[in-house]
Amino acid sequence: MTSQRRGPLRLAVAGVTLTTLLVAGCGNASPSVVAYVGGSRITQTQLKTAEAGVAKALPDQQVPVQAVINVLIAGTMAQKIAAENNIAITDSQRDALVTKSNLAPLLGVPEAKPLAYGVADQQITAEKLGAEKYLAAIKATDVSLNPRYGVLDPAQKVIASDQSGSLSKPGPSSSEPPQ
Numbered sequence: 055m056t057s058q059r060r061g062p063l064r065l066a067v068a069g070v071t072l073t074t075l076l077v078a079g080c081g082n083a084s085p086s087v088v089a090y091v092g093g094s095r096i097t098q099t100q101l102k103t104a105e106a107g108v109a110k111a112l113p114d115q116q117v118p119v120q121a122v123i124n125v126l127i128a129g130t131m132a133q134k135i136a137a138e139n140n141i142a143i144t145d146s147q148r149d150a151l152v153t154k155s156n157l158a159p160l161l162g163v164p165e166a167k168p169l170a171y172g173v174a175d176q177q178i179t180a181e182k183l184g185a186e187k188y189l190a191a192i193k194a195t196d197v198s199l200n201p202r203y204g205v206l207d208p209a210q211k212v213i214a215s216d217q218s219g220s221l222s223k224p225g226p227s228s229s230e231p232p233q
Contacts, residue, residue, distance in 0.1 A: 091130040107165025120213045129172020135191045136179045148174035
């Protein structure tokens with residue numbers, strides 16, 4: 055009789071354990087989140103707003119979504135690293151840096167301005183902290199990317215261009231013979 059009770063008990067414990075693992079594994083994954091950077095989230099709304107701003111500020115250029123995501127991630131990391139190291143960054147510092155670059159048109163479009171400031175934050179923080187210390191802080195920052203946007207290079211925290219987050223692989227095109 056004792057062994058008959060243990061079977062259902064073991065199944066119940068296994069079920070609770072499995073449920074706990076599944077919930078814990080999905081606890082930091084939301085379909086509306088593009089990426090998590092430390093405790094911060096980059097949302098779909100932020101991404102769509104930034105993309106629209108870039109399209110408006112740079113109408114003659116096609117900017118890939120991965121480039122926009124990379125800048126949003128890098129800018130968020132730079133802001134966190136600056137805050138952790140008591141580095142104050144002002145809008146006037148950002149404006150001065152961006153107006154001298156090819157990103158100046160982004161300043162005139164409110165939806166694109168966070169991208170311009172993200173690039174500036176990286177440069178200002180790296181300059182004030184020192185390149186080595188800044189790169190070490192980048193490597194130490196916890197970043198996770200929603201797989202629908204690709205695979206994140208764990209060292210550089212940018213989307214790897216030659217990899218996909220997709221679980222399926224595309225089949226051969228009609229011009230390629232099957233292998």
